[in-house]
Amino acid sequence: MKFTTFVTSKEDILACAAAPNLEEVLIEPRELSREGRLSIEEAQALAKEAAQHGLQATLVWDILMTESEFAHRSKLVIGMNLDPFGSIRTQDPGAAMWVRDNVPGKALQFVVENSNHNMPGLARWVRELRPQRMILSTQLPEKKLIACCEQLDTQCEVLGAGKILLFYSKRQLLQTNFRNDDDANDSHWIYADSSSEESASRPFPTIENEHGTFMYLNKDHFILDALARLDAAGMHTIRIDLRDLQAREHAAQGIDTICAMTLASDPALDTVWGRPTSAPFFKRNKTDKQFARMKPQTRLLRDEKCVAEVVSVERGELLGLYTLRDFNMTGASYKFVAHDGSELQVELKSLSDISGNPLTVCSAHQIVRCQWVKGVKAGAILVRDETV
């Protein structure tokens, strides 16, 4: 298992060169990367520096781009000296296609971090884009990550430690509140902590730069102390993101220590990490479990047995039903089902239309009056009861 990390300085390169099992560095030009700070020239120089220390440089081009932006950014890439870079990392499928078609000598690394969580989809991305590596989601539990390593016909990478991106917007959302024309040094960057009414104790780090606004979880993802099974399954690369844990001119100071401690399964590892940590989905992902409780119980009962909905209750007098399909009163039993799922069996009596004409057969989409039934409220449904 290898490590990879971001670099922004020569000192970072030296730290990476000293790190065990680290053979690749991630270089982010300002104009191509979500959090890039380097000019194109600085990025190229750093890639050369990396090569001199035996490290492969990966060009990070992970912004999403509309058509006109894409034209501009792809021209920049074409104009770059890509020789010192071994691979290019993209999230936008358009950029991935473009790299495959226009820079055939460079390996593609494809980011599927937020929303590609099933094997047929992941396998098809691999089949169609032929990437050198897939950057997998931190929402995949360990069991699925292992399956990816075993079944995908390419290298797999996952975040081992570092910040979790929650939100990526093209819009620049902080400058309304924090614009400051005097700030010359870091004028494109605004850093804030954002706490919502619902998460007052959890301020989320938020950044605005030329690419938009990014919000991160208040805790870093951290699985460096639980890599044994992933390693055994063949996880190719673990990414360690130290960018926000040090002075902004560096991004990888201390990476040699972290890598060494990880490989040694040093129990002090989590205590040396500079921020609170979490790995909420590493054991299991249950983010769909609440869905069943989000709907009225009656919703799924609206099948062919559901014949009407209660639309009016005249207390002590009658109920108004709106029929959803044709139904016959004779030879069938019916029950009302309330929003909460409670049921009330009834014998419907005194059926009539809105003009007062008696009915035994009801047509769809008409209002039918029947006797008042205590406890039945508007919104309840009338269902043919086949248990009787």
Added chain:
Amino acid sequence: MMKPELLAPAGSLEKLKVAVLYGADAVFFSGQKYSLRARADNFTPDEIAEGVAFAKRRGVKTYITLNAFLHDEDLEGLGDFCQFLDAQGVTGVIVSDLGVIDVIQKSSTLHVHLSTQASCLNSPSASFWKSQGVERIVLGREVSIREAQDIKAACGLEMEMFTHGAMCMAYSGNCVISNYTAGRDSNRGGCIQSCRFQYQQSSQNRGCSSESFFMSSKDMSGLEHIPDFCDAGIDSLKIEGRMKSLFYVASLCRAYRKAIDIYTAGEDYAAALPELQAEVNSIPHRDYFGASFSKPAGMLSVFQDRQGTVRSGTHQFTGVVLEKSDRFAAVRLYAPMTQDQRIEIVPFRGEPIPVQATQVFDLIGNRLDSPRQDCVVCIPLDEQLAKVEPLNIVRAARV
């Protein structure tokens, strides 16, 4: 001139019918699984069959949303569901996830449209999706009309753009706040709308603090841009809002139906615009803005007010006509009425019919002075109300 399709949301069977009757060319809705609106009523298989049949009888297309990003265990039953949809004759499915596309293509002959949730923003991306069998792209809302035209020219696919409704502040599919803060997967239908919360903020490098709704977007309205959409050859104009009311669906279908028809008929669109805008202002909404239709959404696209101050609209949704007899129109009330209230019954075509509700009755025949909501009232028909039809919307101007 090419006439774009008007595509309306149908969060329930009743909304589907209202959308169709008020002029939609196509409707989108979902079954109980696989889509991004877990809290919407959504359709049972029976309702899908009825909805598709209702739409087909009127020449209206039906698209089923299968646009959640699914985990492996969620894929169970998807193939059977696709076969069911195929058998019903739905026009197409709206999908985000390549794995879902894989299952659809292996189990059915359904036409595949790419959901905006996949954030397709440029022509190389569109070309990739075309190579995967996608026939239409629902573009990301960051794309301008001009860019959409260029993407269409480059890849040859049909282009669909959102033209009205609420907006994600993030690139669609790139917000997982709900997942980490509420344990609900936003990309599987569990979004808790964290972007609408108020946030307390402090900035490390700007040295100040603030309290704002900085992630809450204004609503998009493309009414002013209908000529641009049509001239650019955009194939489908989509109204957002499967969770919204019958009133919303009816009002927007009416407004955008008229808008498209007026412009493509060569009539004076500028002259018609104020009346069309009045129609879209009748419903509750956040402040409108022009999204990124002509230039990227900027600082003024943030809706800074509290949720409670969402514009209530010029009209109140009073009810819907459920049935018409020879003597009465029976109206299901969604809001209480006051004595002698002036209401309007909004026909599927033509001007709203004003009604002074001096006499309304309950289902027993008792005269009501101030009917409550959640009941049915009968309004006697006169000559003016003879053309009222079931599923007409009833509204009242706010005082």
